[in-house]
Amino acid sequence: IDLASEFVGGKILFATDDFFAPAENLLKRDNPSFKEHEYTEFGKWMDGWQTRRKRIPGHDWCVVRLGIRGVIRGFDVDTAFFTGDHAPRVSIQAANLEEDKQPKIPxxxxxTGAAATPEEFEAISELKSDDWSCLVPMTELTPGNPASSHNYFPINSQQRWSHIRLNIFPDGGIARLRAYGTGQKDWTAGDPREPLDLVTVAYGGASVGFSNAHFGHPNNMIGVGTAKSMADGWETARRRDRPPIPENDANGILLVPGCEWAVFRLAHPGVITQIEIDTKYFKGNSPESCKVDGCILTTQEEEDMVRRKWDLPGHKWKPLLPVTKLKPDEMHVLDSLTPELQNVITHAKFTITPDGGVSRLRLKGFPSSICLLRPREKPMMRFSVKAGFRANL
Structure with missing residues (x-):
């Protein structure tokens, strides 16, 4: 997940200069574009962050508040279309700032066409970003030619970060900044009686397998906030094996030979008590029905399933939601089949029939403190907990 993307709430807090193009462009979800003959009153229009040529001491930099607080696995500094004016060098710093201890930033x-004011410099100085941890030391960047615009920096750190500082030396342009990683939540905080969305990317949930993602990746379904359009959901291609004339069974469920599915690793093992399925924006292409199943897998077992394309024996999956008809463009709030808080799971499989699109999937429940550090040598056990429990994390 791109933790810095505007799509998940990433935000520019400060930039020393935005003369040719504003730093907000760095966080755009879409790939950069180029308009050959378009100019602004300040110069060439560019889809990225571009500062003026430095004529005073110092270098340019900006501060980003990540949309999702989490562990960063790597950066992509994309200089696309910046060929004779790309930033020559870059470094990246990071910090984990507690919400209640952050100074108020205007x-x-x-x-476009302006630089930071003295008042803005004074406000951002309270973050002391000069002293933040260095994740990427000063490194030369390649120009934005199609074959060389992506500058990748793997990060070997397990620490959680909330803010990053991008330094360019001394000036120039960068099209996009991607901070790839996984969300991470402090599970000891909050009210233990309130159910949490255990699959959201904001806490570390992720899709680890799917049958089809022709129009949209399953990770979109577990994204932050509500969907903004069909592009924010998971949508499959139309199945080629659908019958020429579909019919219903005795229960009103469509009789079709196939289905589509997506498997998710929960952000934390837990018990699912409520399931939300939102088909917003999918008016003529929502699924006819769906179901949700869960299981317990260790890290090694998950890796094995990925290699086997999730050919997991049917008896391993425990039903969380039976086959349920879905309506177009509507939020469905459904109770899980584990109302007594009995079945702890680590992975969930969302199956739609026969195909179509879903905007959001929320698996709400309570985290459990079961340990999955070593592969199981005995048959899977059933874990029982009581309502209102607080996991000993």
């Missing part, structure tokens, strides 16, 4: 206005 609301930033996107203003």
């Amino acid at each position: 609301q930033r206005e996107v203003r």
